Amino acid sequence: MGVAERKERHKEELKKEILMAAKELFMEKGYEATSIRNIAEKIEYSPATVYLYYKDKDEIMHALHQEGFKMLVAYFGTLNTIPEPFGRLIAMGRAYIQFAMENPEMYELIFVMKDPIDHVASCADDSWDEGDRAYDVLFQTVVECQKSGDFQGFEPHGLSFTIWSTMHGLCSLRISGHLGHVAEASKVKPDVDSLMTYTFETFTGVLEKIR
CATH class of the missing domain: 1.10.357.10 (Tetracycline Repressor, domain 2)
Known part of the structure; x- marks a missing residue:
């Protein structure tokens, strides 16, 4: 697997992590009470990383x-x-x-x-x-x-x-x-x-x- 393929796989895996973390938090806390920072903390990344893939909630x-x-x-x-x-x-x-x-x-x-x-x-x-x-x-x-x-x-x-x-x-x-x-x-x-x-x-x- 080449470098480009590995980067693309990592990108897709991280997007899935973000979505799954967001789903859990939306169900636990509600949509309005969940922030991008909450989602980032759950997957142990910075909010800036989440914003690389999704512009907002x-x-x-x-x-x-x-x-x-x-x-x-x-x-x-x-x-x-x-x-x-x-x-x-x-x-x-x-x-x-x-x-x-x-x-x-x-x-x-x-x-x-x-x-x-x-x-x-x-x-x-x-x-x-x-x-x-x-x-x-x-x-x-x-x-x-x-x-x-x-x-x-x-x-x-x-x-x-x-x-x-x-x-x-x-x-x-x-x-x-x-x-x-x-x-x-x-x-x-x-x-x-x-x-x-x-x-x-x-x-x-x-x-x-x-x-």
């Missing part, structure tokens, strides 16, 4: 959003093997839950925290490519369902947002611990994983009824 947050949505789209990668659009839609819901459960901090950062949305918008040019791509996978699947005869009479964006908001609510309740509290308080006493599975299956049953 907004840019760091934007980079984290890019990474998070790329991860989510990767979870959708196997959906193309499912030819029937309604089956693909249900599989997408399972993939979305899997992403949230396996990456709870990233999920909270890109979908729950208020500050990131404002700052991501300030960094984006005219569009939010990563977020748009993730939503487009859902929207195009709903459109394909309608072309196949399902969900007739529903406005596709409205239906897409209804599906997404339901899945988001379920995942957010699970990650926050609120779903666990419901499970504990329930007279039936289902464990939280069973309650989540049951809720998802109930929702897919509703979609089945209205298709």
Whole structure:
């Protein structure tokens, strides 16, 4: 490996360290309470080093959003093997839950925290490519369902947002611990994983009824 390649590898590794440190601090302290100096101290570098790669916290947050949505789209990668659009839609819901459960901090950062949305918008040019791509996978699947005869009479964006908001609510309740509290308080006493599975299956049953 040449000198230039080693420098490029070091640069990419350091950028990853900065992002991971920033993510941890944003989750622990909140966006506003975290400074570039805090991030630099966590990776044991000077603030000037962080500024070599990111001009400010907004840019760091934007980079984290890019990474998070790329991860989510990767979870959708196997959906193309499912030819029937309604089956693909249900599989997408399972993939979305899997992403949230396996990456709870990233999920909270890109979908729950208020500050990131404002700052991501300030960094984006005219569009939010990563977020748009993730939503487009859902929207195009709903459109394909309608072309196949399902969900007739529903406005596709409205239906897409209804599906997404339901899945988001379920995942957010699970990650926050609120779903666990419901499970504990329930007279039936289902464990939280069973309650989540049951809720998802109930929702897919509703979609089945209205298709």
